[in-house]
Amino acid sequence: MQALIQTPTPYLEASIDFYSKLGFKQISETPLIFSDGKASLEINPNRYARAGLRFFKDSWSLEISKLKPIAEIHPTKDGHLLADPSGVWIFLVDGKPGFDLHEEELSFSTLGNYMGISLESTDAKKSFEIYQILGFQLAFGSVDSGYFSMTANGFSISIMKPNSCPHLFFNPSLTYFNGKNNMNIIAKIRSLEIPITEEITYFNKEGIVDNIIIKDPGGLGFFIFND
Structure with a gap:
């Protein structure tokens, strides 16, 4: 697949x-x-x-x-x-795609370290069942907890139950985790004049914007987080 x-x-x-x-x-x-x-x-x-x-x-x-x-x-x-x-x-x-989807070891875009797709599901158990049928296996978390990740051939999907994330959420969203380097990446995104959909301070005790969300022109979400 x-x-x-x-x-x-x-x-x-x-x-x-x-x-x-x-x-x-x-x-x-x-x-x-x-x-x-x-x-x-x-x-x-x-x-x-x-x-x-x-x-x-x-x-x-x-x-x-x-x-x-x-x-x-x-x-x-x-x-x-x-x-x-x-x-x-x-x-x-x-059928197979008519183009090469070979993955490299690391992401090379400005957004940093790509970790996979994030979804909010109103029925996490059914979401798990669907992706399991499609060949995905549990990689992290548990279905009962309402937060888990599944993988298939290196493609990762993280699924969360409702009311898990205190920020805007777009289904689906690409997630990037950049640790301490996230502030530099946010600065670079600003310098490119990419509109920021949400500046997130919720996880920072000092009220610093250390996570952001952006969207492409079609509405696809991107979480640029420090883990």
Whole structure:
């Protein structure tokens, strides 16, 4: 299985400029794919496109048979569509992508250390069941606690129950954890004149903005956190 994050856009040039400014590299023209070495995103200007996750495999027939009792499955031109309880659209594509999704050891964009996708789910147990059927395994936390991470082929998804995060949350969001270097990264993002959606002081006793959230032109969220 290979994975890709889809972001819609009403303003294609603005989306291209957003990712280019942040140091992402274009790795495919059709479809339009940008990567920071670890996170790969398809910028989709189709008016019916929605933010979501695209998973590629030769055939999803076995998984579809297991998903049908718990999720509404919609046929697409290249596979299947469903949504998990977070509302995130999941595209199951039959066949391999027509481009190289090789991941590098480290992220190279301005955003720092990419850690994976974050989701808030109204039914964490059902979200776990769906991603488990798709081949993900529990990597951290527990379903009962309402906070856990799952991985498949190096692609990581963290799932949280409602009312877990005291800041804006966009499903899905890419998460970057940068430790003590986060302040330098925030300064660099400001210098690039990337609009900041939320400045977060909640976790800092001195009221310093040490975490931020940004969004791309299509509404995809980015958590730039110090862990």
